[in-house]
Amino acid sequence: MKVELIAELSGHAAPVYAIQADGELLYSASSDRMLASWSMRLNEPNPFSVKAESGIYCFSISDSFLILGCSSGNVHVIDLAAKKEIKNFKVHKKGVYSIELLADKDLLITGGGDGIVNFFRLSTLELIRSIKISSLKIRTILFDKARELIYVGCGEGMVRVFELDYFNEVNSFCASEESVNEIIKHPSKPLLITTGKDGYIHFWKEDTFEKFRSIAAHNMTIYKLAISPDNKLAASVSRDKSIKLWEVDSFDILKKIDRRTDKGHTHSINDISWINENEFFSAGDDRIIRRWKIGE
Numbered sequence: 001m002k003v004e005l006i007a008e009l010s011g012h013a014a015p016v017y018a019i020q021a022d023g024e025l026l027y028s029a030s031s032d033r034m035l036a037s038w039s040m041r042l043n044e045p046n047p048f049s050v051k052a053e054s055g056i057y058c059f060s061i062s063d064s065f066l067i068l069g070c071s072s073g074n075v076h077v078i079d080l081a082a083k084k085e086i087k088n089f090k091v092h093k094k095g096v097y098s099i100e101l102l103a104d105k106d107l108l109i110t111g112g113g114d115g116i117v118n119f120f121r122l123s124t125l126e127l128i129r130s131i132k133i134s135s136l137k138i139r140t141i142l143f144d145k146a147r148e149l150i151y152v153g154c155g156e157g158m159v160r161v162f163e164l165d166y167f168n169e170v171n172s173f174c175a176s177e178e179s180v181n182e183i184i185k186h187p188s189k190p191l192l193i194t195t196g197k198d199g200y201i202h203f204w205k206e207d208t209f210e211k212f213r214s215i216a217a218h219n220m221t222i223y224k225l226a227i228s229p230d231n232k233l234a235a236s237v238s239r240d241k242s243i244k245l246w247e248v249d250s251f252d253i254l255k256k257i258d259r260r261t262d263k264g265h266t267h268s269i270n271d272i273s274w275i276n277e278n279e280f281f282s283a284g285d286d287r288i289i290r291r292w293k294i295g296e
Contacts (some may be wrong), residue, residue: 026273
């Protein structure tokens with residue numbers, strides 16, 4: 001498999017923690033307190049940006065809202081149509097590490113460095129319920145639409161499972177001896193996939209949460225795992241400064257991208273966002289956003 005570096009986007013003054021392609025724009029969030037946007041057609045900065053009071057760890061986008069989670073514990077809610085901030089409020093005593101925005105359920109979920117998960121009514125931003133579930137950080141939140149369950153990955157390695165109606169915990173399982181940083185669903189099999197500080201990709205039967213398989217994928221923490229839009233490829237990014245591409249059905253490795261062979265990142269890679277089945281962006285502590293294209 002050939003992968004070509006086709007663009008480098010620079011402008012952030014500090015590590016980039018989160019990126020997401022949406023429509024014609026790529027959004028990026030950094031510890032420099034800026035949420036920036038970029039034209040994917042031109043590979044250039046777009047005028048729209050947001051400045052927060054502290055570093056931005058995560059964000060989520062819907063048709064109407066852009067919601068930022070900051071190191072201060074604050075959440076910023078932006079009206080995208082008006083390009084205006086609706087509310088800036090403190091929701092955690094420590095940083096906000098994960099946001100799940102469920103517009104069709106009128107629900108906003110935040111996970112913080114204080115080990116708390118908050119559930120808000122999106123239309124009013126009223127707090128519905130706040131639950132302390134960990135002594136460490138809440139690193140990732142996933143909504144399983146088919147099963148109407150919410151999975152929360154915790155710093156001590158637990159995945160806690162909540163039902164949607166009253167947000168009661170209905171199950172839990174230990175996914176790692178260290179932090180769980182990512183939870184996704186396999187696109188064609190009844191499996192959950194988790195990654196984290198142990199550098200492994202773990203597969204779990206979604207009905208029993210019994211371990212199905214584990215792959216020693218990276219030498220250090222895996223921060224993100226993302227499936228391509230055509231569900232054929234997966235890409236993992238790590239603190240070991242590498243990107244790995246996997247065939248989704250077998251999870252056989254197809255390509256490793258690093259600085260030595262592919263002009264990759266020089267520091268930890270924190271996030272990845274697919275544009276289409278052949279292109280994706282990556283970003284990390286070296287402050288550069290890189291655009292990659294998969295060839296024949």
